[in-house]
Amino acid sequence: MPDFIAISDLPRFLDQPVKLRGWIRAIRSSGKIRFVELRDGTGDCQCTVEAAYAEAFAALEGCGQESSVEICGVSRAEPRGPGGVEVSAREVRVLHQAEAYPIARKEHGVDFLMQHRHLWLRSPRQAAILRVRHRIIQAARQFFDDNGFTLIDTPIFQPGAAEGAGTLFEVDYFGDPAFLAQTGQLYLETAAMALGKVYCFGPTFRAEKSKTRRHLTEFWMIEPEIAFYELEDLEALSEEFLSQIVQAVLTHNRADLELLERNVAALENIRAPFPRMTYSEAVDFLHDPGLHEKLEAELEAERGRLGEIRKAISETETQLGQVTKAWKVEKLGNDLKALKEQAGELERWLANRPAHIEDAKNFQWGKDFGGDEETILSNQFERPLIVTEYPREVKAFYMKQNPADPRTVRNLDVLAPEGYGEIIGGSQREDDLQTLLDRMAEEGMDPEPYQWYLDLRRYGSVPHGGFGLGIERTVSWICGLKHIRETIPFPRLMGKMMP
RNA sequence: UCCAGCGUGGCUCAAUGGUAGAGCGGGUGACUGUUAAUCACUAGGUUGUAGGUUCGAGUCCUACCGCUGGAGCCA
Numbered sequence: 077m078p079d080f081i082a083i084s085d086l087p088r089f090l091d092q093p094v095k096l097r098g099w100i101r102a103i104r105s106s107g108k109i110r111f112v113e114l115r116d117g118t119g120d121c122q123c124t125v126e127a128a129y130a131e132a133f134a135a136l137e138g139c140g141q142e143s144s145v146e147i148c149g150v151s152r153a154e155p156r157g158p159g160g161v162e163v164s165a166r167e168v169r170v171l172h173q174a175e176a177y178p179i180a181r182k183e184h185g186v187d188f189l190m191q192h193r194h195l196w197l198r199s200p201r202q203a204a205i206l207r208v209r210h211r212i213i214q215a216a217r218q219f220f221d222d223n224g225f226t227l228i229d230t231p232i233f234q235p236g237a238a239e240g241a242g243t244l245f246e247v248d249y250f251g252d253p254a255f256l257a258q259t260g261q262l263y264l265e266t267a268a269m270a271l272g273k274v275y276c277f278g279p280t281f282r283a284e285k286s287k288t289r290r291h292l293t294e295f296w297m298i299e300p301e302i303a304f305y306e307l308e309d310l311e312a313l314s315e316e317f318l319s320q321i322v323q324a325v326l327t328h329n330r331a332d333l334e335l336l337e338r339n340v341a342a343l344e345n346i347r348a349p350f351p352r353m354t355y356s357e358a359v360d361f362l363h364d365p366g367l368h369e370k371l372e373a374e375l376e377a378e379r380g381r382l383g384e385i386r387k388a389i390s391e392t393e394t395q396l397g398q399v400t401k402a403w404k405v406e407k408l409g410n411d412l413k414a415l416k417e418q419a420g421e422l423e424r425w426l427a428n429r430p431a432h433i434e435d436a437k438n439f440q441w442g443k444d445f446g447g448d449e450e451t452i453l454s455n456q457f458e459r460p461l462i463v464t465e466y467p468r469e470v471k472a473f474y475m476k477q478n479p480a481d482p483r484t485v486r487n488l489d490v491l492a493p494e495g496y497g498e499i500i501g502g503s504q505r506e507d508d509l510q511t512l513l514d515r516m517a518e519e520g521m522d523p524e525p526y527q528w529y530l531d532l533r534r535y536g537s538v539p540h541g542g543f544g545l546g547i548e549r550t551v552s553w554i555c556g557l558k559h560i561r562e563t564i565p566f567p568r569l570m571g572k573m574m575p
Numbered sequence: 576u577c578c579a580g581c582g583u584g585g586c587u588c589a590a591u592g593g594u595a596g597a598g599c600g601g602g603u604g605a606c607u608g609u610u611a612a613u614c615a616c617u618a619g620g621u622u623g624u625a626g627g628u629u630c631g632a633g634u635c636c637u638a639c640c641g642c643u644g645g646a647g648c649c650a
Contacts, residue, residue, distance in 0.1 A: 102610080102611080104608095104609045104610075104611095104612055105606085105609085105612090106606060106607060106608065106609055106612070106613085107605075107606035107607055108606080108607045109606095109607040109608065109609080110609090111608075111609045111610075111612090113610080122609085122610080124607090124608075124609090126607070127607075128607095140600090140601080141600090154608095156608065156609085156610085157608095157610090158610070175601095176585070176600065176601050177600080178585060178586070178600085179586085180585090180586060180587085180599060180600055180611085181599090181600095181611050182586075182587070182598095182599060182600090182611065183586095183587065184586065184587070185586085185587075185642090185643090186642085186643070187641090187642050187643075188585095188586070188587095190642095243648075243649080259650095280650080282648090282649070282650085284647095284648055284649060285576070285647090285648080286647080286648060286649070287643095287644085287645085287646095288644090288645075288646085288647095288648095288649095289644090289645095290649080290650080291648085291649070291650085292650090295650065297650065401598090402597065402598045402599090403598050403599060403611070404598095404611095405597095405598080406587065406588070406597085406598055406599080407587095407598095407611085409587090409588075410587075410588090413588095421644095424645090444648095446647085446648095447646090447647095447649095489650095497649090497650085498649075498650060499650070500650080501649085501650060544650065545650080546649095546650030547650090548650080549650055550650090
């Protein structure tokens with residue numbers, strides 16, 4: 077008898093004795109035969125246990141969902157089993173008989189699932205997201221490692237704000253105030269002056285009171301910082317970086333994307349070059365009558381989609397009249413509710429859209445883009461959109477003033493397609509000491525605690541820059557999720573920390 | 576913080592102001608090919624909390640608590 081094998085390896089062990097171990101995802105009985113859907117983290121496999129194997133059959137008595145078991149049996153090709161391979165069990169050893177498992181194989185409310193996040197992770201969909209998350213992180217690090225970057229760990233306890241204060245978590249540090257890092261950037265700049273190309277990867281914290289599908293209070297960010305890099309270099313880097321991440325997911329996690337019902341074709345499009353525009357060009361674009369026509373056409377198309385949803389609603393209602401089984405009635409009822417929600421959401425969108433178009437027409441140079449403008453801009457492209465050179469006033473003090481136009485800075489934002497918003501933000505950094513001091517004064521900042529940072533501009537200052545990629549927003553986009561809470565094992569949301 | 580919506584068995588939901596129910600899950604039994612199996616039986620409730628209106632409140636009113644969605648801010 078061989079050692080335990082992973083379910084994912086099962087096709088290599090056809091018609092052989094095998095030993096599996098894992099958890100029961102579902103169990104059904106039909107008198108003298110039991111069907112066990114076993115999962116082990118690598119895949120799912122149906123095992124049949126016949127009453128002829130009396131001990132094995134009896135062992136499963138009272139075993140419900142998520143009981144842990146070891147199963148020895150013989151594998152065989154079986155089209156009736158999910159995955160095409162089935163194991164006929166000869167021996168079953170129950171490791172632990174689970175109590176009644178709270179998460180049933182049916183729809184649940186978000187609140188309930190969030191309270192059971194520790195168990196929810198066992199669901200196929202959540203596991204698929206976590207695998208894609210892992211791939212994204214792995215590919216991101218691989219990209220930097222392959223391109224001569226050195227990983228630098230920046231501190232999580234930090235003395236002050238890199239960007240606007242008031243959005244930081246304050247902690248007591250032996251009687252003095254300290255703050256949880258919202259970026260490793262300032263420290264990373266020092267390391268870039270030592271090692272040239274560096275990156276950091278770690279958790280960051282924002283105390284913003286944002287309750288939206290795009291916000292977490294604790295999230296992970298990967299940030300490269302490179303000496304002698306200017307804005308154009310950063311644009312090229314971000315483009316190559318994102319392309320490779322997406323391609324890695326497509327190569328290794330296709331099954332996960334399919335399970336998530338992600339539109340894979342949209343991801344296959346994500347290759348350099350990405351469209352680029354400056355902030356000023358973006359503002360002109362928002363004012364362009366051609367865009368308004370396109371948006372009106374889009375509005376028409378969405379009205380058509382609303383019609384389709386309404387058709388689906390009436391079809392579901394018809395089906396509902398034909399079904400008698402109570403749980404099927406319930407399921408169709410849930411489908412109907414979801415469709416109605418979708419229709420409602422679309423109706424609201426359609427109602428607000430003319431105002432958004434109006435806002436776009438009237439957008440004034442100098443304001444920061446809101447979510448609506450970002451969405452309008454990025455929706456015009458099938459690839460991520462790189463927007464550069466924003467007005468100085470809306471951006472952080474350390475960003476390099478644009479020599480060609482001092483009203484703007486040499487920064488970049490990368491907006492994901494399909495309305496997923498900003499996934500990368502970065503800039504070339506101000507390398508001139510006096511300009512930086514002036515800028516800090518403009519912001520009312522005390523330069524004293526930043527002397528170490530200013531030293532970089534005193535001892536061999538060079539052009540340099542970097543950016544940060546938000547892992548969770550990237551996961552959300554690549555997986556096509558509706559809410560960022562599913563992108564991280566234990567999301568920290570405003571006012572929510574359990575489990 | 577502001578606006579909107581929702582709180583009924585473990586879960587998902589029903590119930591004109593008039594005796595609180597169903598399905599799933601749990602338990603018991605039947606069934607050798609199930610895919611959320613099917614069939615029968617069974618246990619399980621102070622309807623978020625506190626007041627109020629009423630002969631009578633799950634249902635109406637007020638406050639609070641919790642959750643969800645959206646806005647601002649951001650990755």
